[in-house]
Amino acid sequence: MFAADVLNSGMTFHTIIEPFRIHSVEPLRMTTEDQRRAAIRNAGHNLFNLHAEDVLIDLLTDSGTGAMSRDQWAGIQRGDESYAGSPSWFNFLDSVRDLFPFEHVIPTHQGRAAEKILFTAVGGTGKTVPNNTHFDTTRANVEYSGARAVDLVIAEGRDPRADHPFKGNMDLAALEAVLAAAAPGEVPLVMMTITNNSGGGQPVSMENLRATKEICARYGVPLFLDACRFAENAWFIRSREPGYADRDVRDIVREMASLADGMTMSAKKDPLGNIGGWLAMNDDALAAKCRTLLILTEGFPTYGGLAGRDLEALAQGLREATDHDYLRYRIRSTAYLGEALDKAGVPVVLPIGGHAVYLDAKSLLPHIDPLSYPGQALAVALYETGGVRGCEIGSVMFGRQPDGDEKPAAMELVRLAIPRRTYTQSHIDYVIEVCLRVAEGASGLRGLRIVDEPPALRHFTARFEPL
Ligand SMILES: *Cc1c(COP(=O)(O)O)cnc(C)c1O
Numbered sequence: 001m002f003a004a005d006v007l008n009s010g011m012t013f014h015t016i017i018e019p020f021r022i023h024s025v026e027p028l029r030m031t032t033e034d035q036r037r038a039a040i041r042n043a044g045h046n047l048f049n050l051h052a053e054d055v056l057i058d059l060l061t062d063s064g065t066g067a068m069s070r071d072q073w074a075g076i077q078r079g080d081e082s083y084a085g086s087p088s089w090f091n092f093l094d095s096v097r098d099l100f101p102f103e104h105v106i107p108t109h110q111g112r113a114a115e116k117i118l119f120t121a122v123g124g125t126g127k128t129v130p131n132n133t134h135f136d137t138t139r140a141n142v143e144y145s146g147a148r149a150v151d152l153v154i155a156e157g158r159d160p161r162a163d164h165p166f167k168g169n170m171d172l173a174a175l176e177a178v179l180a181a182a183a184p185g186e187v188p189l190v191m192m193t194i195t196n197n198s199g200g201g202q203p204v205s206m207e208n209l210r211a212t213k214e215i216c217a218r219y220g221v222p223l224f225l226d227a228c229r230f231a232e233n234a235w236f237i238r239s240r241e242p243g244y245a246d247r248d249v250r251d252i253v254r255e256m257a258s259l260a261d262g263m264t265m266s267a268k269k270d271p272l273g274n275i276g277g278w279l280a281m282n283d284d285a286l287a288a289k290c291r292t293l294l295i296l297t298e299g300f301p302t303y304g305g306l307a308g309r310d311l312e313a314l315a316q317g318l319r320e321a322t323d324h325d326y327l328r329y330r331i332r333s334t335a336y337l338g339e340a341l342d343k344a345g346v347p348v349v350l351p352i353g354g355h356a357v358y359l360d361a362k363s364l365l366p367h368i369d370p371l372s373y374p375g376q377a378l379a380v381a382l383y384e385t386g387g388v389r390g391c392e393i394g395s396v397m398f399g400r401q402p403d404g405d406e407k408p409a410a411m412e413l414v415r416l417a418i419p420r421r422t423y424t425q426s427h428i429d430y431v432i433e434v435c436l437r438v439a440e441g442a443s444g445l446r447g448l449r450i451v452d453e454p455p456a457l458r459h460f461t462a463r464f465e466p467l
Pocket of ligand 1: 063110111112113135137138193197226228265266267268269276277
């Protein structure tokens with residue numbers, strides 16, 4: 001309350017106060033640079049292959065890595081493990097529907113399970129799915145079904161230096177062109193990713209969402225939200241979009257939901273869970289098809305892929321995720337990291353997104369060819385130098401085409417994703433120092449080549465060798 005009152009009244013304290021104190025601690029293990037060089041060599045220069053204990057500050061992802069609250073842990077104890085109709089399921093359902101009042105809510109163990117079910121039901125050869133930007137697992141699930149995934153983010157969203165308050169927005173003219181050119185039934189649905197993860201954690205405005213819905217309605221195509229970071233997106237709308245400054249975030253979320261016909265969710269993001277997800281929609285026939293697939297692959301419709309205790313933790317997490325003190329701290333503390341790097345001349349995607357800071361490896365390492373993976377080289381250097389683990393989002397993640405060809409990605413980024421409520425400001429000050437040290441030695445970094453890769457989602461398991 002104290003921090004909120006101070007900040008709300010527009011006063012002059014600049015320190016970002018974490019709106020919680022620490023109740024249970026996890027030790028971090030210190031390592032030397034020599035130990036880290038050996039560890040990353042053994043991991044085939046792929047940060048996903050490291051033992052997490054060899055990482056000091058883990059910014060690989062904000063997915064499922066956040067700290068749960070006292071009240072979420074209490075929910076874990078209350079979890080009811082009845083196979084069907086558990087009270088924990090109804091608590092979860094109420095909490096989801098309070099924000100996203102869709103007819104049908106189908107619980108899954110994480111976001112990609114919801115995607116797999118959805119695109120098994122509506123995808124297939126000859127289909128096209130437009131999105132502002134498909135997240136990697138979304139694209140993989142669309143393409144695995146045989147459908148084509150097209151990214152239609154506005155031009156500013158593809159330019160790391162372009163300044164725009166809603167760089168995640170859909171390019172409306174491009175969407176209209178895709179829908180106009182499509183054969184009847186070719187586009188089963190349009191997706192909107194909020195915030196736009198792969199495009200830099202950038203928000204989508206309510207105005208753009210409304211216009212997207214209007215175009216979809218004209219063509220009779222449903223609009224689905226990939227809503228993993230709905231609360232952060234709503235906070236950006238509240239702080240940047242005219243007319244929303246006095247609105248409660250929960251109302252903004254409900255307004256976003258009212259413009260959609262369904263959604264997929266990874267509850268490992270904004271809902272503050274360590275595991276979980278769901279698929280929701282209004283269409284009865286589609287829901288029946290999806291529930292059949294759910295029973296085949298995940299579980300009974302009142303628990304899906306989750307334990308009763310997980311459903312309780314998520315029900316409570318959803319209530320905390322929309323708290324204004326929390327969101328103010330969340331967005332400000334991410335910006336704190338990004339602004340410090342920007343001020344020191346390290347190229348980052350601007351404006352700073354909600355859940356992560358994206359380093360622009362193409363600008364920092366212009367001497368490394370995109371297909372020698374500048375993002376991967378930068379991520380490896382951050383680990384070797386300071387034990388900081390980030391994630392390449394560039395040609396390693398997106399370079400391999402469905403036809404087997406390799407093409408450079410639009411951007412070469414390294415994402416430093418901030419786990420929710422997990423690291424303090426001094427941890428982040430250390431990360432800033434590590435980034436600056438790596439940037440100073442940038443001209444000495446070399447690219448890598450891939451020596452082994454799987455047929456899909458290669459960034460998770462590929463092995464590299466320094467050039
Ligand atoms: C994380 C994420 C997913 C996939 O969710 P998982 O829980 O990791 O399977 C889908 N879309 C977006 C935008 C995401 O951030």
